[in-house]
Amino acid sequence: MTPDSRKDLSRFFARVDELQGHFINRLRKAVEIPSISSYAESRNDVLRMSELLKAEMESLGIEVDLKPLGTEPCTSLELPPIILGQYGRDPQKPTILVYSHYDVQPASLSDGWDQDPWKLEITADGRLCGRGTSDDKGPLLNWLNMIEAFQTLGQDFPANLLFWFEGMEESGSTGLRAALEEEAPKFAADADAVCVTDTIWASSSQPSITQGLRGVLFYVISITGAKQDAHSGMFGGQISEPMTDMVSIMSSLVSSSGNILIPGILDQVSPVTAEEKSSYESLKLSEQDLDCGIGARALHESAVDVLISRWRKPALSLHRIENAMPGAGATTCIPARISGKFSIRTVPNMEASEVDGLVQHHIQNHFDQLGSRNDLEIKCVHQSDWFFENASHWNYQAAINATKTVWNHEPSVACEGGSIPVALDFKQVLKKNVLLLPVGRPTDGAHSINEKLGKINYIDSIKLYGSYLAETARLWKAR
Amino acid sequence: MTPDSRKDLSRFFARVDELQGHFINRLRKAVEIPSISSYAESRNDVLRMSELLKAEMESLGIEVDLKPLGTEPCTSLELPPIILGQYGRDPQKPTILVYSHYDVQPASLSDGWDQDPWKLEITADGRLCGRGTSDDKGPLLNWLNMIEAFQTLGQDFPANLLFWFEGMEESGSTGLRAALEEEAPKFAADADAVCVTDTIWASSSQPSITQGLRGVLFYVISITGAKQDAHSGMFGGQISEPMTDMVSIMSSLVSSSGNILIPGILDQVSPVTAEEKSSYESLKLSEQDLDCGIGARALHESAVDVLISRWRKPALSLHRIENAMPGAGATTCIPARISGKFSIRTVPNMEASEVDGLVQHHIQNHFDQLGSRNDLEIKCVHQSDWFFENASHWNYQAAINATKTVWNHEPSVACEGGSIPVALDFKQVLKKNVLLLPVGRPTDGAHSINEKLGKINYIDSIKLYGSYLAETARLWKAR
Numbered sequence: 001m002t003p004d005s006r007k008d009l010s011r012f013f014a015r016v017d018e019l020q021g022h023f024i025n026r027l028r029k030a031v032e033i034p035s036i037s038s039y040a041e042s043r044n045d046v047l048r049m050s051e052l053l054k055a056e057m058e059s060l061g062i063e064v065d066l067k068p069l070g071t072e073p074c075t076s077l078e079l080p081p082i083i084l085g086q087y088g089r090d091p092q093k094p095t096i097l098v099y100s101h102y103d104v105q106p107a108s109l110s111d112g113w114d115q116d117p118w119k120l121e122i123t124a125d126g127r128l129c130g131r132g133t134s135d136d137k138g139p140l141l142n143w144l145n146m147i148e149a150f151q152t153l154g155q156d157f158p159a160n161l162l163f164w165f166e167g168m169e170e171s172g173s174t175g176l177r178a179a180l181e182e183e184a185p186k187f188a189a190d191a192d193a194v195c196v197t198d199t200i201w202a203s204s205s206q207p208s209i210t211q212g213l214r215g216v217l218f219y220v221i222s223i224t225g226a227k228q229d230a231h232s233g234m235f236g237g238q239i240s241e242p243m244t245d246m247v248s249i250m251s252s253l254v255s256s257s258g259n260i261l262i263p264g265i266l267d268q269v270s271p272v273t274a275e276e277k278s279s280y281e282s283l284k285l286s287e288q289d290l291d292c293g294i295g296a297r298a299l300h301e302s303a304v305d306v307l308i309s310r311w312r313k314p315a316l317s318l319h320r321i322e323n324a325m326p327g328a329g330a331t332t333c334i335p336a337r338i339s340g341k342f343s344i345r346t347v348p349n350m351e352a353s354e355v356d357g358l359v360q361h362h363i364q365n366h367f368d369q370l371g372s373r374n375d376l377e378i379k380c381v382h383q384s385d386w387f388f389e390n391a392s393h394w395n396y397q398a399a400i401n402a403t404k405t406v407w408n409h410e411p412s413v414a415c416e417g418g419s420i421p422v423a424l425d426f427k428q429v430l431k432k433n434v435l436l437l438p439v440g441r442p443t444d445g446a447h448s449i450n451e452k453l454g455k456i457n458y459i460d461s462i463k464l465y466g467s468y469l470a471e472t473a474r475l476w477k478a479r
Numbered sequence: 480m481t482p483d484s485r486k487d488l489s490r491f492f493a494r495v496d497e498l499q500g501h502f503i504n505r506l507r508k509a510v511e512i513p514s515i516s517s518y519a520e521s522r523n524d525v526l527r528m529s530e531l532l533k534a535e536m537e538s539l540g541i542e543v544d545l546k547p548l549g550t551e552p553c554t555s556l557e558l559p560p561i562i563l564g565q566y567g568r569d570p571q572k573p574t575i576l577v578y579s580h581y582d583v584q585p586a587s588l589s590d591g592w593d594q595d596p597w598k599l600e601i602t603a604d605g606r607l608c609g610r611g612t613s614d615d616k617g618p619l620l621n622w623l624n625m626i627e628a629f630q631t632l633g634q635d636f637p638a639n640l641l642f643w644f645e646g647m648e649e650s651g652s653t654g655l656r657a658a659l660e661e662e663a664p665k666f667a668a669d670a671d672a673v674c675v676t677d678t679i680w681a682s683s684s685q686p687s688i689t690q691g692l693r694g695v696l697f698y699v700i701s702i703t704g705a706k707q708d709a710h711s712g713m714f715g716g717q718i719s720e721p722m723t724d725m726v727s728i729m730s731s732l733v734s735s736s737g738n739i740l741i742p743g744i745l746d747q748v749s750p751v752t753a754e755e756k757s758s759y760e761s762l763k764l765s766e767q768d769l770d771c772g773i774g775a776r777a778l779h780e781s782a783v784d785v786l787i788s789r790w791r792k793p794a795l796s797l798h799r800i801e802n803a804m805p806g807a808g809a810t811t812c813i814p815a816r817i818s819g820k821f822s823i824r825t826v827p828n829m830e831a832s833e834v835d836g837l838v839q840h841h842i843q844n845h846f847d848q849l850g851s852r853n854d855l856e857i858k859c860v861h862q863s864d865w866f867f868e869n870a871s872h873w874n875y876q877a878a879i880n881a882t883k884t885v886w887n888h889e890p891s892v893a894c895e896g897g898s899i900p901v902a903l904d905f906k907q908v909l910k911k912n913v914l915l916l917p918v919g920r921p922t923d924g925a926h927s928i929n930e931k932l933g934k935i936n937y938i939d940s941i942k943l944y945g946s947y948l949a950e951t952a953r954l955w956k957a958r
Contacts, residue, residue: 214712218811227774231926233693233897236824237737237794238785239775244735244797250726256849258716258723294815295706296718297852306717315716317813318723321800332697332822334796336773343811345715370735373776418712447710 005470008155009405015149016462023145023462024128024455026056028120030102030137031130037080037103037171046080046167049102053083053140053165060147062087062163067183069168069175079175080167084187087147088160094476095160096395096469097191097430099422100140100198101169104132105447112449126455133453135446139197139439139461140165146465158466158473162191166422169198173422180429192476193395194426194434195468202307202414203289204443207407209399210436212311212415213423215346215386217355221249221363222339222377229323229333240373242338246321250340252366254316258299258309260344262362265314268350272312280307283412292442311415315345345417346386356380384421393433394475402467406460437468484949487634488884494628495941502624502941503607503934505535507599509581509616510609516559516582516650525559525646528581532562532619532644539626541566541642546662548647548654558654559646563666566626567639573955574639575874575948576670576909578901579619579677580648583611584926591928605934612932613923618676618940619644621918625944637945637952641670645901648677652901659908671955672874673905673913674947681786681893682768683922686886688878689915691790691894692902694825694865696834700728700842701818701856708802708812719852721817725800729819731845733795737778737788739823741841744793747829751791759786762891771921790894794824824896825865835859863900872912873954881946885939916947 016023035049036042054064062085069079080103107117115121117131128138143163150157168174180188199210223242230239254260285303300306309315319342323335346355360378367376389396391413403411420436427434439461445451495502514528515521533543541564548558559582567574586596594600596610607617622642629636647653659667678689702721709718733739764782779785788794798821802814825834839857846855868875870892882890899915906913918940924930 216712216811225776227772230773230775231897232794232796232798232822233695233824233895234771234789235773235775236796236822236896237788237792238769238778238896240735240737240778241733241796243800244730244733244737247726247729247797247800248735251723251730254720254723256719256723256727256851258719290717292713293706294709294714296709296714296815297704299717299719299852309716310713313716315711317711317715317720317811318726319711319812319814320802321722321726323799332695332796333798335798336775343711343715345712372735373778416712417715417717418710 005474009467009470011153012149012155012466013463015153016145016459019145019149019152020459023141023459024122026141026145027128027133027138027458030141031120031132032118034118034131035103035167036106037168039106040075040077043077043080046103047078050081050083050167053102056144057083057085057163060144060151062147067179069179072174082167082176082179083163083165084183085163085165087163088157090160093159094192094472095162095190096472097162097164097188097194098143099164099166099194099196099426100143101136101166102140103167103170104135104137105170107131107451114450117451122455127452128455128458129450129452131451134440134444134451136169136198138453138458142439142458142462142465145462149462150466159469160190162188169422176422177425180425184429188430191430191432193432193472194430195395196420196423196426196434196436197439198420199416199436199438200440200442200444200446201438202412202442203283203285204441205286205289206409207403208412208414208438209391209396209403210416210438211389211391211396211413213387213420214311214417215350215352215384216343216382216419217346217352217359217380218343218382219359220339220341220379220381221246222337223374224337225374226336229336232332232334235334239334241334242374243335245367245370245372245374245376246338246340248370249363249366250318250321250342252362253342254318258315260314260316262358264358265355268354269314270348272308276312277304279412280304283307283414289442310417312347314347314350316342318342345419348386348388350386352383352385356383384419385424387420387424387427389427389434394479395433395435395472398471398475399435399437399468401471402464405467406464484953488946488949490632491628491634491945492942494632495624495938498624498628498631499938502620502938503601505620505624506607506612506617506937509620510599510611511597513597513610514582514646515585516647518585519554519556522556525582526557529560529562529646532581535623536564536642539623539630546658548658551653561646561655561658562642562644563662564640564642564644566642567636569639572638573671573951574641574669575951576641576643576667576673577622578643578645578673578675578905579622580615580645581619582646582649583614583616584649586610586930593929596930601934606931607934607937608929608931610930613919613930614925615648615677617932617937618918621937621941621944624941628941629945638948639669641667648901655901656904659904663908667909670909670911672911672951673909674874675899675902675905675913675915676918677899678895678915678917679919679921679923679925680917681891681921682762682764683920684765684768685888686882687891687893687917688870688875688882689895689917690868690870690875690892692866692899693790693896694829694831694863695822695861695898696825696831696838696859697820697822697861698838699818699820699858699860700725701816702853703816704853705815708815711811711813714813718813720813721853722814724846724849724851724853724855725817725819727849728842728845729797729800729821731841732821733797737794739793739795741837743837744834747833748793748826749828751787755791756783758891759783762786762893768921789896791826793826793829795821797821824898827865827867829865831862831864835862863898864903866899866903866906868906868913873958874912874914874951877950877954878914878916878947880950881943884946885943
C-alpha cells in the first residue's frame with residue numbers, strides 16, 4: 001500500500017466514525033421492517049424492504065434493477081426480488097460481486113426477547129440489538145455506508161461493485177440458482193471475484209476469514225405398518241411396530257460418542273494437514289467461544305479437536321422422530337407410521353452422491369436384516385455440497401490484509417460447521433473466487449432471541465469493506 | 480334350573496322384547512349428554528349425567544346415594560360422584576355388586592364421525608350409533624332396563640344388587656380406590672360377588688366371558704444434554720446428542736419381531752397350559768376378529784399364536800419420542816432434551832416391582848455402557864397389575880350358563896390384552912370374585928369414531944343380565 005493510499009484510508013476511517021450516528025439510523029429503519037421470508041403474512045414487508053433498499057441505493061448513485069422471481073412454488077405469493085445493483089464500470093478497477101440478504105428469521109417478544117425485536121435498541125455497553133442487526137441487514141447496509149463515506153470525502157472509489165441482495169435466504173434461497181445462471185453471462189459477466197457477507201468470526205474475541213463450510217444431506221425415513229394407530233393393550237406383541245424398526249435404524253447410524261457407523265462414509269474424508277492443525281491452534285479459542293453459551297456436553301477435550309470435529313469431520317445428527325398419524329397423541333398407542341429425520345454434514349472430499357448411495361444401502365440393508373413386515377421409505381430431501389475456497393487468491397489476501405489494517409490483528413483463516421448453499425452456487429456458476437467475509441461474532445444470536453451486532457463490529461466493518469476494496473484494487477493490478 | 484324358573488325367564492325375555500323401544504329411548508337420552516370426563520368444559524355434563532341416572536334409578540325404587548369425591552387434584556373441578564345404589568336386601572338372595580361407568584371418551588364430527596356423535600342414530604341393519612352406546616352407557620342402562628322388565632311382570636327379583644357407577648373411568652378412575660376402601664366395610668359389606676360390565680367379546684361373531692386382563696407399566700425416559708437446542712451445522716460432531724442415546728436405549732428394549740430384550744423379564748411368565756391353548760383353538764377367530772380392521776402387519780400366523788401373544792405374553796411397545804424443548808421444530812436442530820415413552824403389558828405371574836427393577840437396571844446399565852456425557856432419568860409413571868380370575872366360581876358359572884341360555888352358544892372364557900385397573904381394585908379391596916361380563920363386540924369402536932352397539936347386543940344383554948342373576952341365585956344357594 002502506498003503512503004497516499006494509507007492516508008486516504010485513514011481519512012476514510014475518520015469519516016466513518018464521524019458518520020456513525022447516521023449509519024446506525026440507517027440500520028434502525030431496516031430493523032423496523034419485519035421482513036420475515038418464511039411467513040406468508042410478512043411477504044409484503046419483505047417486498048417493502050426491497051423498495052427501501054432500492055431507494056437508498058439509488059440515492060447513492062447505484063443503478064438498481066429489482067429482478068422478479070415469479071411466485072413461490074405451490075403458492076400465489078410473489079417472491080421477493082433479487083436486488084441487482086451496479087456501482088462503477090471502470091475497466092482499470094476490479095469488479096467485486098457482493099452478496100447479502102435482506103430477509104430475516106421470525107422473532108417475537110413471546111419467544112423470550114428482552115425487547116421488541118423490531119425496534120433497534122442500543123445498550124450502554126455498545127450492542128445494537130434487534131432482529132436482523134447481525135444476520136444480515138447490518139452487513140448488507142455496510143456496503144451502502146462505505147460508499148457514502150467515500151462520497152462525502154470526494155475520494156476515488158477503489159473498485160467496481162455488483163450487488164446481489166437476496167430476499168429469500170432464510171427460506172432456502174428459492175429461485176436464486178436459476179436467476180444466477182440467467183445473469184451469469186449478463187449482469188455478472190464482469191465480476192472478477194465474489195464477496196459474501198453472511199458469516200461470523202470463529203471466535204468471539206478476534207476476527208477471522210471464513211474459507212470453508214460443511215455440506216449437508218438431510219434425510220427423512222418413513223416406516224409404515226398398520227392403516228391406523230393401534231391400542232397397545234390389544235395389539236402389543238401381536239403386530240410389527242414401526243417405531244421398533246425406526247429406533248433400530250436410527251441407532252445403527254451414529255454412536256453416542258459421535259462416530260458415524262455407516263460403512264464407507266469416512267473413507268472420503270481428506271486428512272487434516274499439520275498446517276491446518278497449527279492454524280486451529282493459533283486461534284486460541286475460549287471455552288465460551290466453543291460452547292456459545294448453550295451448555296452442551298462436549299465430546300472433545302482440546303479446542304483443536306473441537307474445531308476439527310466442527311469443520312473438518314463429517315457429523316450425523318438425529319433431529320426428530322415423529323408419529324405421523326393424527327390422534328397419535330394418545331400415549332398407549334402403537335403408532336402406525338413413523339418418520340425419522342437426520343442429517344449428515346459433509347467435508348472435503350466427500351461426494352454427495354456417493355454418500356447418499358452409502359446411506360441408502362446401509363439403511364435398506366439394516367432394515368432387511370430386521371425381518372420387519374413394515375414398509376420402509378428413505379428420502380434425501382435436501383443436499384448441498386461442502387465449500388472450500390483457495391485462500392491464497394488475491395480476493396482472500398485482500399480481506400486478510402484489510403482485517404490486519406482495521407482490527408490490528410492477523411485473522412485466522414477458518415471454517416464454519418454450517419452450510420451456506422449460495423456460496424457454492426456463486427462458485428459453481430460464476431467460476432470465480434468466493435470470499436466469505438465475516439462481520440458479526442458467534443455470540444450474536446443470529447437465529448435466536450436477542451440478536452445483536454456489536455456497534456464496534458458494525459462501524460469497523462464499514463472500514464473493513466473499504467480497506468478490502470482498496471486491497472483488491474492493489475492486488476488485482478499486481479496479479 | 481327348574482321348569483318354573485325357565486317359564487319365568489321366557490316371560491321375562493318376551494317382556495324385554497316388548498319394551499325395546501322404551502329401552503332404546505333410555506339410551507337415546509343418555510347419549511345426548513356429552514359426559515366427557517377428560518374435558519374440564521364438559522364436567523357439568525358429567526355431573527348432569529349422574530343426576531339423570533339418579534332420577535331414573537329412584538323411579539325404579541333403587542335407593543341412591545351420590546358419593547362425592549371432592550375436587551380433581553391440581554384443579555378446582557368437582558369430581559363426578561360415584562353413584563351408589565341399593566336394590567333389595569333379602570338375606571335369602573345373593574348380593575351382586577355391579578360396576579359400570581357413565582363418563583365417555585371425547586368425540587366430534589371433525590374426528591371423522593359419519594354422524595353427530597351426541598345423537599343416537601339407528602341404522603337399517605340394527606346398529607345403535609353414538610358415543611357411549613357400547614362404552615359404557617348401554618351396558619350400564621341395561622341394569623335399569625332389566626329391573627324395569629322384571630317389575631312390569633310383577634316377578635320376584637332373583638338377587639340383591641349394589642350399584643357402583645363411576646364418572647371418571649375414561650380419566651384414570653380418580654378417587655375410586657380410596658372410595659372403595661372407605662365403602663368396603665359399609666356400602667359394599669354384603670357383596671357376595673362383583674360383576675363388571677365394561678369389556679367386549681373376544682370375537683365379533685360369538686359371545687365370550689372375560690377372565691383375564693394384562694397389567695401395564697408405563698415409562699418415561701428423559702435424556703438431557705445442553706441447556707438449549709443447538710444448530711447441527713455448528714455443533715454436529717462436537718457435542719453429545721441426547722437423541723443418539725435415546726434411540727440406542729429404545730432399540731435395546733424390544734426386537735422388530737416383538738421379543739422383549741430386557742434380561743429376566745420373561746422368567747416370571749407362567750407357561751400357557753394345554754387346556755388354555757385348546758380353549759383358544761375353540762374360539763375359531765376370523766382374520767377380521769384378530770385385525771379389527773386396522774390392517775396391521777401380524778407377527779404370528781395362527782389365530783392361537785395371536786391370542787397367546789395378546790393375552791398370555793408380555794409385550795413392550797414404544798409409543799413416542801419427543802423433543803421437549805420449545806422451538807424444537809426447526810429440523811436441523813440437535814434437541815437438548817428428549818423424552819421417550821414406552822409401556823410393558825404384563826401377564827401372570829409377573830410381579831410389577833420385580834419387572835420395574837429389571838427395566839431400571841437394564842436401561843441404566845445400557846446407558847452407562849454408552850459412555851454418554853448426558854443425563855438420564857427413568858420414571859415409571861403408571862402401573863397396574865394383571866388380572867386373572869377363577870372361572871370355576873359360581874359367579875362365572877352363572878354368567879356362562881346365562882350366555883348359553885340367551886345366545887344359545889357355549890361362551891369361551893377368554894382374556895383381553897388391555898388393562899382395566901378397577902377390576903383389580905374390586906378384587907383386592909373386596910376380596911370377592913370379580914366377573915367381567917361383556918356386552919359389546921370388538922368391532923364397536925369403543926374409543927374410536929362411529930362407536931356403536933348392535934341392537935341385538937343391547938337388547939339381548941338385558942336378557943343376559945336377568946338370566947345371570949337368576950343363575951347366581953340358584954348356584955349361590957347350592958354352593
